């Protein structure tokens with residue numbers, strides 16, 4: 001319910017989690033910020049507001065000096081350590097220094113070299129599922145591709161993939177703001193084991209440096225960069241968690257969107273798009289806009305800010321950026337609730353903007369394009385085989401399962 005720019009919506013309510021877009025439509029009738037009572041901060045639905053704040057240096061991911069959050073409790077101490085040097089926990093100049101070192105591994109040329117590997121990975125997953133008529137696409141396709149890609153990029157043993165997924169699932173619960181105490185304890189245990197695993201990987205890698213990201217960062221450890229092992233470990237955990245969770249869910253959401261928008265009697269239209277790399281890239285951007293996996297990020301005002309005539313933020317106040325609502329903003333997009341891969345007003349905020357813009361954006365788009373092309377080329381008659389529900393989390397808008405039939 002929205003009353004006087006105040007929103008009463010439990011973010012754990014089942015119906016809301018399944019379809020937050022119904023609320024976004026209501027928010028867009030005025031487009032103004034709303035005070036979301038459950039979270040206790042103002043939230044912004046409009047594209048121009050969200051885009052502006054992501055780029056505005058008066059806002060940061062951390063509170064300003066003097067307004068710091070209380071230290072994490074003892075039962076989350078290993079989790080806190082895993083985040084200490086995360087890019088998402090840093091601001092300039094520390095952020096600039098670390099981001100520059102990581103960026104080198106993500107330049108487009110470097111990422112494009114991964115195309116062949118992604119293609120053969122997608123093909124081999126499809127050969128596995130081809131042995132069954134019915135399968136869960138999320139478990140058998142959307143999950144293994146991103147985790148294998150990121151292990152290869154980092155230079156972590158591929159066989160560890162299943163374990164990494166378990167640690168990652170346990171840790172990301174802490175970002176949902178709806179986690180239980182038991183989940184926090186499990187997240188801390190996962191963080192402790194994950195850090196120990198990476199310490200061991202770094203030690204053995206030092207003996208045989210390769211051309212992967214961890215070797216690259218080890219080579220950067222010198223008097224000039226002062227790059228610490230703990231920093232490399234935090235970056236690796238962030239890349240493994242961020243790099244895989246969001247991509248899994250974006251791929252699942254994208255496939256569901258395509259199955260709904262191109263039923264079998266209109267499938268040839270989709271196949272024609274996927275046959276063309278440029279059109280497929282545009283399709284991926286529209287999937288990111290239409291079916292975002294991450295719906296809410298926050299920023300802290302670093303100083304007092306007059307947001308609108310009636311909304312005044314004080315230094316240290318938090319503000320919610322509704323990325324997926326911004327993607328459906330009627331001022332920015334014509335027919336925002338329609339899926340139109342050929343739209344001339346293409347764009348999206350699912351990958352963020354500003355200094356924390358997703359490091360893996362190019363890689364994620366490449367993975368999505370190749371995975372969608374390979375899937376529908378192999379199974380042009382793919383169809384939904386049951387109902388697909390979103391998992392019980394508002395922040396990570398991803399499916400629990402995606403049951404499909406390939407024949």
Ligand code: HEM
Pocket residue numbers: 061087088089099150238239242243244246247250293294297298349350351352353355356357358359360361363364
């Ligand atoms: C479709 C998939 C993906 C989505 C939707 C996504 C989304 C995002 C968003 C919204 C942010 C910005 C958060 C903020 O501003 O507060 C971000 C940052 C980040 N993403 Fe992604 N991401 C995806 C895939 C990836 C991949 C594949 C990687 C790495 C392999 C990755 C690594 C990162 C990192 C390291 C940051 C932090 C950047 C910084 O703070 O400077 N992401 N991502």
